[in-house]
Amino acid sequence: MNKTPDNNPSRPSLPPPAADAAEAAMEEALGAHGSAADRGARLLKPSGRRGGIPAEPHSPLALDSPPIAHPVFHCKDVNMFYGAKQALKNITLDVAPRQVLAMIGPSGCGKSTFLRCLNRMNDTIPNTRTTGTITLDGQDIFAPEVDVAQLRARIGMVFQKPNPFPKSIFENVAYGPRIHGMTRSRAELDEIVCSSLTRAGLWDEVKDRLNAPGTGLSGGQQQRLCIARTIAVQPEVILMDEPCSALDPVATARVEDLIDELRAQYAIVIVTHSMQQAARVSQRTAYFHLGELIEIGETDRIFTNPRHRLTEDYITGRFG
Amino acid sequence: MNTVAAISPKHAAGQRRRERLFRGATLGAALLVLALLGGVTLSLLIGAWPALAHFKLSFITREIWNPVTDQYGALAPIYGTLVTSFLAMLLAVPVSFGIAIFLTELAPGWLKRPVGVAIELLAAVPSIIYGIWGLFVLAPVLQRHVQPWLIDVLGPLPLIGKFFQGPPFGIGILTAAFVLAIMVIPFVSAVMRDVFETVPDVLKESGYGLGATTWEVIWQVVVPYARTGMIGGVMLGLGRALGETMAVTFVIGNAHRIGTSLLAPGTTISASIANEFAEAVGDLYTSSLVALGALLFLITFVVIAAARLMLMRLERRALGSA
Ligand SMILES: Nc1ncnc2c1ncn2[C@@H]1O[C@H](COP(=O)(O)OP(=O)(O)O)[C@@H](O)[C@H]1O
Numbered sequence: 001m002n003k004t005p006d007n008n009p010s011r012p013s014l015p016p017p018a019a020d021a022a023e024a025a026m027e028e029a030l031g032a033h034g035s036a037a038d039r040g041a042r043l044l045k046p047s048g049r050r051g052g053i054p055a056e057p058h059s060p061l062a063l064d065s066p067p068i069a070h071p072v073f074h075c076k077d078v079n080m081f082y083g084a085k086q087a088l089k090n091i092t093l094d095v096a097p098r099q100v101l102a103m104i105g106p107s108g109c110g111k112s113t114f115l116r117c118l119n120r121m122n123d124t125i126p127n128t129r130t131t132g133t134i135t136l137d138g139q140d141i142f143a144p145e146v147d148v149a150q151l152r153a154r155i156g157m158v159f160q161k162p163n164p165f166p167k168s169i170f171e172n173v174a175y176g177p178r179i180h181g182m183t184r185s186r187a188e189l190d191e192i193v194c195s196s197l198t199r200a201g202l203w204d205e206v207k208d209r210l211n212a213p214g215t216g217l218s219g220g221q222q223q224r225l226c227i228a229r230t231i232a233v234q235p236e237v238i239l240m241d242e243p244c245s246a247l248d249p250v251a252t253a254r255v256e257d258l259i260d261e262l263r264a265q266y267a268i269v270i271v272t273h274s275m276q277q278a279a280r281v282s283q284r285t286a287y288f289h290l291g292e293l294i295e296i297g298e299t300d301r302i303f304t305n306p307r308h309r310l311t312e313d314y315i316t317g318r319f320g
Numbered sequence: 321m322n323t324v325a326a327i328s329p330k331h332a333a334g335q336r337r338r339e340r341l342f343r344g345a346t347l348g349a350a351l352l353v354l355a356l357l358g359g360v361t362l363s364l365l366i367g368a369w370p371a372l373a374h375f376k377l378s379f380i381t382r383e384i385w386n387p388v389t390d391q392y393g394a395l396a397p398i399y400g401t402l403v404t405s406f407l408a409m410l411l412a413v414p415v416s417f418g419i420a421i422f423l424t425e426l427a428p429g430w431l432k433r434p435v436g437v438a439i440e441l442l443a444a445v446p447s448i449i450y451g452i453w454g455l456f457v458l459a460p461v462l463q464r465h466v467q468p469w470l471i472d473v474l475g476p477l478p479l480i481g482k483f484f485q486g487p488p489f490g491i492g493i494l495t496a497a498f499v500l501a502i503m504v505i506p507f508v509s510a511v512m513r514d515v516f517e518t519v520p521d522v523l524k525e526s527g528y529g530l531g532a533t534t535w536e537v538i539w540q541v542v543v544p545y546a547r548t549g550m551i552g553g554v555m556l557g558l559g560r561a562l563g564e565t566m567a568v569t570f571v572i573g574n575a576h577r578i579g580t581s582l583l584a585p586g587t588t589i590s591a592s593i594a595n596e597f598a599e600a601v602g603d604l605y606t607s608s609l610v611a612l613g614a615l616l617f618l619i620t621f622v623v624i625a626a627a628r629l630m631l632m633r634l635e636r637r638a639l640g641s642a
């Protein structure tokens with residue numbers, strides 16, 4: 001994986017901040033409180049590169065208010081390439097703790113790709129390249145000293161299709177704690193498995209058949225098993241890529257309730273193709289379009305008062 | 321213009337006739353295969369009958385093979401066939417597994433294709449080439465460098481020692497197993513690679529997503545998922561090893577006896593047939609050789625059938641989860 005140093009194209013007119021002041025400056029830039037010059041510079045530069053998308057009197061950064069004080073993820077100017085094809089263009093956004101961030105947009109706009117940047121899952125695809133900065137709790141995830149496996153252990157991931165391992169229900173949940181040596185005794189492992197399944201709302205349904213194969217459960221149960229498997233590792237964030245798209249409405253409602261409960265403890269980033277789902281489960285929503293982040297803000301505000309024409313077109317169903 | 325009216329009834333009749341002809345031809349081709357299989361089985365049984373009727377069960381329990389006294393027992397070739405194939409798989413499977421894992425999970429993109437093609441080319445080398453190479457290159461090397469070491473180091477050991485005693489002939493059971501292993505490696509690794517490629521990316525990503533290393537994903541996600549298919553691949557390789565004739569005939573020594581030592585010469589079913597059929601005189605001798613063939617047919621049939629069954633089960637599961 002190649003990573004070029006942060007070349008910072010969106011803030012060329014800012015005076016170069018002292019190293020220790022950089023974080024503060026960045027935080028300020030994220031809010032709506034940047035200086036006028038700062039905002040103007042941002043407007044001019046990126047809009048020139050945004051082929052096809054009309055310039056609007058807002059940049060995504062300026063739309064994001066209020067600023068997030070201690071972001072779990074802080075992403076700045078993230079570009080991502082599949083070979084020569086650019087899938088993400090200068091994505092800058094923050095993920096707040098104990099909140100659900102929904103990512104919506106037409107299919108193929110890069111939502112999954114961005115999600116997979118956050119835990120460096122794109123590393124597993126040959127010929128991909130990511131540039132820009134992503135920090136998790138202030139730590140650069142692309143830094144050479146970062147152990148990718150350890151990084152991913154701190155970030156849970158739930159996929160579109162429920163995909164339990166070809167193992168028993170128990171072993172599916174025990175897998176993460178086992179590989180990370182999180183338990184010293186069988187009793188501790190039993191405890192983690194039980195509590196994870198309980199928190200995933202699956203315990204009562206499977207407690208009598210923990211040794212049955214995980215693939216024998218229904219789709220909705222399998223997805224909750226995958227969520228249990230994820231939280232068993234006690235991650236700090238959970239990434240979900242359309243976790244309900246293969247589920248029926250009842251199973252979907254259960255998973256959505258679960259997301260709402262998990263929010264008390266985790267930051268959650270969820271990709272969804274359903275705007276109703278975004279509205280139901282998330283506190284903030286980001287709208288992506290052709291690899292760009294068009295708008296991000298409070299979910300209520302995005303759905304009631306979108307500021308960008310593309311966002312409005314999408315949520316009113318004019319395309320997508 | 322009305323297009324329906326433009327289709328002439330005559331033309332439609334011609335279409336139907338051609339369709340029937342075509343169906344008939346393909347059905348005939350398919351039936352021909354079944355007829356061939358039945359014919360082979362039948363002629364083997366008919367040819368083997370005199371020997372089987374004469375020796376009864378003792379044909380497969382006796383080691384004696386004496387054209388002078390017309391006494392024939394198949395135990396030595398059966399033993400040689402099973403032992404060489406088993407040893408060959410013992411050597412070939414770990415190597416093939418490593419090759420397949422490297423190709424699917426670890427190799428950088430630019431290396432995958434050349435190595436993959438090289439393996440397919442190796443699988444296409446005629447077996448007589450392996451035979452000649454085994455006799456003129458491998459056997460002397462084993463005789464001079466490997467077998468003396470085995471005799472010195474493993475020979476004195478308890479339990480397994482007796483498998484590595486006696487003079488280093490160069491040719492023999494062990495050499496045949498080596499040649500067979502080299503021959504089945506490309507085959508088994510190609511099948512295993514295909515099996516590993518059926519493991520869904522998203523399953524591996526779930527492993528990575530939980531913080532597993534590549535090693536952990538391979539052992540705990542890829543291998544369990546692909547287990548049935550891997551066994552199927554091994555069985556197909558075993559089927560090949562069991563029936564391999566030319567290469568083995570060159571290097572096994574062709575001795576109709578069961579030596580404890582793996583360094584001793586022996587024989588296999590197919591090697592015996594290839595060696596002796598031309599000079600077999602007398603009905604019982606010929607019939608005994610055909611009966612050997614029938615035995616080999618039975619053994620390989622069982623192995624291949626088991627392999628197919630396992631691969632089929634894997635395919636069904638892959639479909640079920642898709
Ligand atoms: N493995 C890949 N190789 C090449 N291009 C890809 C790959 N995955 C996704 N893409 C491309 O990247 C773009 C964004 O895809 P994706 O992130 O999956 O979109 P979304 O999740 O928003 O539907 C699409 O144009 C897609 O074709």
Ligand SMILES: [Mg+2]
Pocket residue numbers: 111112113241271
């Ligand atoms: Mg997607």
